[in-house]
């Protein structure tokens with residue numbers, strides 16, 4: 148009941164089923180097939196023709212033999228006609244096998260191409276859309292429809308081909324039976340119509356419950372992914388979260404099984420009725436034909452012609468029901484896939500002209516504000532400040548002040564909900580997407596290592612298009628080369644333990660140095676560093692600051708840090724509180740003004756000095772040894 152209620156609200160939320168009708172999805176399928184795989188499309192149609200003709204020829208053979216005997220055909224005529232028919236039968240059989248094997252071989256690439264489009268969409272859509280619950284729910288549901296065991300998408304060519312075969316077969320065999328008797332055709336068709344309604348009810352139930360099952364499967368998949376996640380693995384063990392996660396998994400698995408059982412029961416009931424109706428249908432058809440012979444209204448040769456045709460017609464009806472049902476599911480999957488692919492990729496960037504800027508750029512926040520979707524309170528409000536080209540700005544503030552959100556806006560990952568941000572006098576939204584990303588080099592707080600080599604991670608490129616000397620220089624600048632030099636494969640060492648053989652792991656601080664090297668490598672006009680030294684020890688941090696100063700020459704940079712000592716390397720400091728700029732000036736000016744920055748600096752410097760001195764003593768002692 149609860150599931151049904153949830154379903155009906157989901158149905159309202161998802162307009163895909165209504166916009167992408169059966170006819171439009173069918174046209175989409177055939178257009179894709181004809182454009183991308185014209186040979187397969189032609190073969191599918193040929194299979195329908197051959198598949199329909201074969202039962203006709205099979206039924207014709209005994210009729211011809213009996214007719215020849217009844218009418219006393221001459222031996223050469225009898226032999227000639229029989230040979231031609233047998234030859235045609237063998238040729239049609241071989242043709243059918245050959246075309247089926249060819250189509251089977253070509254199905255995979257056609258059906259897999261949808262996965263590629265889906266992947267591209269997920270990799271390129273605007274970041275704010277990527278973060279949205281709806282986008283992720285839809286993506287999961289579509290992946291499920293593409294990959295689950297009985298995914299209809301994996302068999303879309305086959306389903307359509309079988310459906311066509313059933314339709315054409317029904318029309319042709321049905322017309323032949325109709326010529327003999329309306330009653331005969333009615334007996335074959337009536338049970339099919341009844342079964343259609345029975346299965347229709349089961350299908351509706353399936354459609355409704357499937358979405359609830361998807362929700363449960365998604366949660367199960369999340370728990371499964373955590374089992375193989377190294378970083379989550381630490382917390383799971385230390386805080387004994389395994390029982391809790393197993394509990395969630397069991398609960399969701401039970402719900403999922405309940406939904407599957409419920410819709411399978413619907414199909415079971417429909418199948419039992421269907422079997423009963425088939426039995427009645429077969430019995431009545433055979434009785435009808437036998438009575439015709441007994442009454443002398445039908446020759447035995449006609450009986451052996453109509454008998455297999457009744458069977459073929461029944462099979463076509465059965466195929467029509469089965470394939471109609473699968474086509475119904477496929478139609479839903481197509482509707483969801485098309486709605487997802489057609490969804491706007493975002494409107495953060497409206498520009499079309501590609502451009503490449505060299506040197507530093509100016510940044511202007513003009514009455515900029517931002518409120519997260521679903522939040523009532525703005526996270527950033529009425530920000531008005533300018534960063535001159537080539538300036539080094541430090542942004543500091545307490546937790547939750549809005550620094551990372553501001554960085555995400557500046558990186559074009561979110562769109563301001565009020566005002567705008569201008570780069571060199573032009574609003575971010577007026578840039579072309581790739582050109583804008585080309586302006587930015589960034590280091591964020593929590594970045595995932597990609598399972599590539601160190602050099603590939605730094606250059607974001609392949610072996611062929613990277614500048615290896617520059618990679619090494621950037622690693623040196625970031626203070627990581629000493630470590631990498633000791634690896635047998637040096638910068639060609641793979642990262643990503645668990646995926647790559649002989650891969651190495653890096654500590655949190657080393658990873659941050661690697662991301663610094665990547666930011667250096669890109670040489671973009673705007674350098675944005677969000678807590679880049681959070682995982683570095685104080686002396687390593689000091690080294691990075693010095694290198695950062697050198698590296699940021701000729702570029703505009705924004706440096707976000709909790710460590711106020713880092714701000715002294717910058718031209719100007721912006722102190723943020725509750726989404727607004729509270730204080731602004733150089734380190735000395737802010738200290739002299741005795742405001743929030745000065746108080747924070749006072750508290751921090753006492754502890755920080757102790758930490759630094761402790762480390763220096765340790766290093767001196769080690770050096771003396």
Ligand SMILES: Nc1ncnc2c1ncn2[C@@H]1O[C@H](COP(=O)(O)OP(=O)(O)OP(=O)(O)O)[C@@H](O)[C@H]1O
Nearest residue numbers: 519520522526544545546547548549550551552553
């Ligand atoms: N995806 C989100 N959806 C809704 N609110 C969010 C989201 N991300 C952050 N917030 C809220 O926005 C506020 C500012 O967060 P932000 O991460 O920008 O702060 P910050 O200054 O970078 O903090 P920290 O120094 O701890 O990294 C926080 O109160 C947080 O709760």
